Every structure is written in structure tokens, then in C-alpha cells.
Amino acid sequence: MALNVDYVARETGTNLVRNVGLTIATILTVVVSLVLVGAAFLIRQGVDNAFTTWRGGIELIIYLEPTATPQQTAAMRTSLADNPEVKRSEYVDKETAYKEAKKLFKNSPEMLSSIKPSDLPPSFRVVPVRGDVATVKVLENQYAKSAGVREVFSANDTIRTVQAIAGFISNLVVLAALILGMTAAVLILNTIRMAMFARRREIEVMKLVGATNWFIRVPFMLEGLVQGIFGSVLAVAVLVFGNNLFNSQLDKRGIKLLANFAVSNSDVTGISVILVVVGITVSVIFSGIAASLYLDV
Amino acid sequence: MITLENVTKVYKGDVVALKDASCEIQKGEFVFLVGPSGSGKSTMIRLLNREEVPQAGKIFVAGKDINGLSSWKIPYLRRNIGCVFQDYKLLPNKTIYENVAFALEVIGRPKHVIKTQVPAILELVGLAKKQRNYPDELSGGEQQRVSIARAFVNRPLILLADEPTGNLDPATSVGIMRLLDRINRTGTTVVMATHDRGIVDSMRRRVVELDRGSIVRDQVRGVYE
Numbered sequence: 311m312a313l314n315v316d317y318v319a320r321e322t323g324t325n326l327v328r329n330v331g332l333t334i335a336t337i338l339t340v341v342v343s344l345v346l347v348g349a350a351f352l353i354r355q356g357v358d359n360a361f362t363t364w365r366g367g368i369e370l371i372i373y374l375e376p377t378a379t380p381q382q383t384a385a386m387r388t389s390l391a392d393n394p395e396v397k398r399s400e401y402v403d404k405e406t407a408y409k410e411a412k413k414l415f416k417n418s419p420e421m422l423s424s425i426k427p428s429d430l431p432p433s434f435r436v437v438p439v440r441g442d443v444a445t446v447k448v449l450e451n452q453y454a455k456s457a458g459v460r461e462v463f464s465a466n467d468t469i470r471t472v473q474a475i476a477g478f479i480s481n482l483v484v485l486a487a488l489i490l491g492m493t494a495a496v497l498i499l500n501t502i503r504m505a506m507f508a509r510r511r512e513i514e515v516m517k518l519v520g521a522t523n524w525f526i527r528v529p530f531m532l533e534g535l536v537q538g539i540f541g542s543v544l545a546v547a548v549l550v551f552g553n554n555l556f557n558s559q560l561d562k563r564g565i566k567l568l569a570n571f572a573v574s575n576s577d578v579t580g581i582s583v584i585l586v587v588v589g590i591t592v593s594v595i596f597s598g599i600a601a602s603l604y605l606d607v
Numbered sequence: 608m609i610t611l612e613n614v615t616k617v618y619k620g621d622v623v624a625l626k627d628a629s630c631e632i633q634k635g636e637f638v639f640l641v642g643p644s645g646s647g648k649s650t651m652i653r654l655l656n657r658e659e660v661p662q663a664g665k666i667f668v669a670g671k672d673i674n675g676l677s678s679w680k681i682p683y684l685r686r687n688i689g690c691v692f693q694d695y696k697l698l699p700n701k702t703i704y705e706n707v708a709f710a711l712e713v714i715g716r717p718k719h720v721i722k723t724q725v726p727a728i729l730e731l732v733g734l735a736k737k738q739r740n741y742p743d744e745l746s747g748g749e750q751q752r753v754s755i756a757r758a759f760v761n762r763p764l765i766l767l768a769d770e771p772t773g774n775l776d777p778a779t780s781v782g783i784m785r786l787l788d789r790i791n792r793t794g795t796t797v798v799m800a801t802h803d804r805g806i807v808d809s810m811r812r813r814v815v816e817l818d819r820g821s822i823v824r825d826q827v828r829g830v831y832e
């Protein structure tokens with residue numbers, strides 16, 4: 311069916327300006343909820359970047375001597391596998407360790423240039439059955455004296471606390487984003503319902519003369535699309551601006567400790583794309599639902 | 608063109624609006640539906656337009672069983688049926704030209720078609736000079752002409768009119784009837800619900816009389832009674 315571009319543009323425009331207040335409120339709600347979703351992602355990403363080695367319940371890292379023999383490595387593997395206190399362990403060879411170091415120090419190339427893969431010790435990352443301090447201490451002492459072991463590190467309380475707090479905050483942010491997301495959805499439904507109610511005479515005539523339901527719906531769905539586009543583009547702008555501000559503060563104040571929390575531009579781009587896609591899809595779907603729901607005005 | 612086979616329509620609350628009604632209307636006929644208020648005239652019109660579906664019986668329009676019509680096909684059925692109502696149903700914020708053009712626009716007719724068809728139909732109903740006016744600047748009779756123009760601009764096979772003269776004085780009604788007669792002479796089947804005795808008696812066309820939902824009379828060249 312030939313959709314008349316003039317008609318669609320005119321109707322969508324009228325709908326958008328008919329209730330500017332509600333349109334703006336809807337867009338802002340979309341912005342805030344998407345910004346929160348994005349922020350939660352970025353916090354998670356930052357924490358993950360900072361503690362790459364301490365993810366997924368890893369409490370203990372056993373560093374072997376760079377000169378450790380394959381026999382010593384194999385013995386350690388068997389010992390860990392047989393230990394009832396060890397839930398899981400993972401062997402990290404020199405190359406993998408170097409890749410992680412590259413990621414960790416991407417913001418300080420001078421540090422990276424001083425490292426070679428052969429300098430890095432291979433290690434075992436250990437997830438114990440119970441993660442309490444006492445158990446971890448016992449394991450630490452047990453393996454510190456094994457053959458070929460250089461050093462044993464355990465996750466200290468600071469790392470655990472930061473991870474826990476960050477996890478809690480990002481969960482909280484996700485929850486807030488969900489609530490706001492629902493608010494945005496309800497607002498979109500409502501904008502469309504009001505637009506359709508205002509146009510009920512037109513819709514009645516359209517049905518009478520044989521306009522298809524799709525034809526009737528399209529201008530209203532486009533209204534949702536425009537709201538989704540504005541909302542998600544603004545949200546991305548806020549996030550990029552916020553992330554740059556955070557990074558520049560890290561640099562300016564020379565907070566070395568937090569430098570690892572920086573999120574790369576590719577991460578931000580990835581999240582932005584996700585937000586735009588989600589924002590637009592959700593608003594189009596909801597306006598489509600609303601347009602079908604309220605077509606019998 | 609139109610066939611009703613033992614059609615029964617019951618609204619919620621057990622209101623029987625149409626009871627076992629059967630009737631056949633040929634292409635090009637002009638039929639009056641008469642009967643007192645509440646006898647089921649509007650219901651019959653709405654059934655033909657598939658605004659309502661019957662509880663029992665079959666309805667064929669242009670050879671198609673419209674009860675079984677899937678919902679996405681209904682718009683295409685309605686493109687073959689023009690509708691005119693007592694209250695005109697014009698859009699107050701559109702000019703006369705725009706009101707008529709709207710009917711073509713929303714079924715996706717191309718612009719050049721709209722630009723030629725709309726002035727032609729407004730000429731036919733005698734309102735070429737009022738194209739730029741708004742509905743509230745027109746008399747009742749003129750507004751009804753616009754609504755007829757809108758219903759007929761797409762050259763439908765059937766024109767349904769539900770009390771089109773209900774709000775008009777007798778002199779104006781005569782003008783509307785002339786217009787409907789003219790449309791009928793182009794081959795369009797016209798079904799008109801009315802309880803205007805004078806009109807029915809003067810036109811001497813087929814009369815189908817309803818009484819409490821039943822067809823009690825079907826007469827060629829009939830009168831109101």
C-alpha cells in the first residue's frame with residue numbers, strides 16, 4: 311500500500327505538538343531511564359576492568375615461578391583438583407597473563423612497555439568452596455610452600471568490599487532504571503491514548519471509508535519512534551559527557567588507584583548502540599501496542 | 608449485490624434488534640428501509656458495513672460472505688461501500704475540500720487522483736464554490752451534500768444512508784433525495800433508512816418495512832403506509 315508521506319508527516323507532527331508537555335515528559339523519562347541503564351553498565355564495566363583477575367568468586371591466586379617445570383605445574387593441578395576445599399581452579403599461562411596486563415595497563419603504556427610475556431609468572435586462579443577469610447588463609451598457607459610456587463595472593467577485604475558495593479550500586483541503579491523504564495512505557499501508552507482520543511473523529515471517518523488499521527496506526531507509532539529517538543540520543547549524549555568528565559577528573563587529580571576504573575571508548579560506544587536500539591525498539595513496540603489497544607475509540 | 612439470509616442480531620442485554628431477516632437487493636436498486644424508531648434499521652445498515660456481526664444467518668455483499676471476513680479485509684470491503692449519516696460526521700477542522708480529500712488520502716490514493724476527483728465530485732453535489740469553507744460555515748443541507756460527496760468520491764458499488772434527511776427541512780430533503788437519485792442512476796446500489804413518509808411516498812421505490820426487528824413488508828414501488 312502506498313503510504314502518503316505528506317499525510318504521515320503532517321499527522322505525526324500534529325500529534326507531537328498537540329501535547330508538548332506530555333511529549334517532553336515522556337522523552338525525559340526515556341532519557342533518565344536509559345542513562346541509568348547505561349550508568350549501571352559502565353559501573354560494572356569499570357569494576358570489572360579494575361579487578362580483571364578477581365572475578366567470579368576467585369579468592370586466591372597461586373603464582374608459579376617463571377621457571378616452574380611442567381611436572382611442578384601438573385602436580386599443582388592435580389593437588390588443586392583433589393582438594394575438597396577447592397571448588398574450581400583455572401590455569402593462566404604466560405600469554406594470557408600478558409593479554410590481561412595489556413588490558414589493565416592500557417591507560418599507562420610506559421608501564422606496559424616494561425613488561426614482556428616471559429617475565430610474567432603463570433598462575434592458578436582458585437575458587438574455594440567457602441570464601442571466608444579463615445578458609446582462604448588455610449589454603450594460602452598450604453600452597454605457599456609447594457614446589458615451584460613463587461607467591462600466593464588472596465583477595466583482600468578492600469577488593470571484596472569494593473566489588474560488593476559496586477555490585478550493590480549497579481543493582482540499585484538497574485532497579486531504578488527498570489522502574490523508570492516502566493514509567494516511560496506507561497507515559498508512551500498515555501501520550502498515544504490521548505493523541506488517539508483527540509483524533510477519534512478522524513479515526514472514525516478513516517475506518518468508515520476503509521483505511522487499514524496499519525494506516526491508522528502508523529502516525530501514532532511514528533510519534534513513539536520520534537520520542538524514542540530523541541530520548542535515546544539524549545541519553546547517549548549524557549552518558550558520553552558523564553564518562554568523559556569522570557575520566558578527566560581521574561587524570562587531573564592523578565588518582566592512580568582509580569585509573570583502572572576508566573572505561574574504554576569502545577565500551578561506551580557498545581553501550582550507546584545498545585541503548586539507542588533498546589530505546590527505539592521499546593518505544594515503537596509500546597506505541598504499536600497502544601495504537602492497537604486504543605484503536606476502538 | 609446484497610443478500611441477507613435469516614439474519615438475527617442480538618445486542619448485549621438480550622435486545623433483539625433483527626430477527627430472522629431475509630432479503631435480496633439487486634445491483635443498481637434503490638431501497639428504502641422504513642419502520643418506527645427502534646425497529647432495527649440502523650442495525651441492518653451497520654451489519655452491511657460490518658460494523659456489527661450477526662448472531663445467526665448469513666450476509667453476502669458483492670458476492671462475498673462478510674461474516675467470515677478476516678479483520679484485515681474489512682477495510683477493503685468498506686472501500687466498496689459509501690456511508691452517509693444523519694449527523695454528517697464531517698471533520699470540523701478541515702475545509703470542505705480537505706474533508707472529501709481525506710477519504711481518498713487515507714486509502715492511499717495518489718495525489719493526482721485526489722486533485723482531479725475531489726473538485727469533480729464537489730461540482731456534482733453543487734458545492735464547487737464552497738471548497739475553502741469549513742463545515743460550520745455551511746447549512747445542514749450543504750453539509751449533508753459534503754458527506755455524500757465524501758461517501759461517493761471513491762465510486763463505491765453501494766451507498767448506505769442512515770436517515771440522511773433526519774435533520775433537514777422538507778425542501779432541503781428534496782434536494783438531497785435528488786442527489787441520491789442521481790447517484791443511483793450511475794448504477795450505484797442505494798440503501799436508505801428513513802422514517803420520512805413524504806420522501807418515501809414521492810419516490811415510489813422499493814420499500815422494506817421493519818417492525819421490532821422483523822421484515823414485515825417488501826414492496827416494489829411501495830409507499831410508507
Ligand SMILES: Nc1ncnc2c1ncn2[C@@H]1O[C@H](COP(=O)(O)OP(=O)(O)O)[C@@H](O)[C@H]1O
Pocket residue numbers: 618619622623624642643644645646647648649650651
Ligand atoms: N449498540 C447497541 N447496544 C445495545 N442495543 C442497541 C444498540 N444499538 C441498537 N440497539 C437496540 O436495538 C434496537 C434496534 O435499534 P436500531 O437498529 O438503532 O433501530 P432504528 O435505527 O430503526 O431506530 C433498539 O431496541 C435499540 O435500543
Ligand SMILES: [Mg+2]
Pocket residue numbers: 648649650769
Ligand atoms: Mg436508527
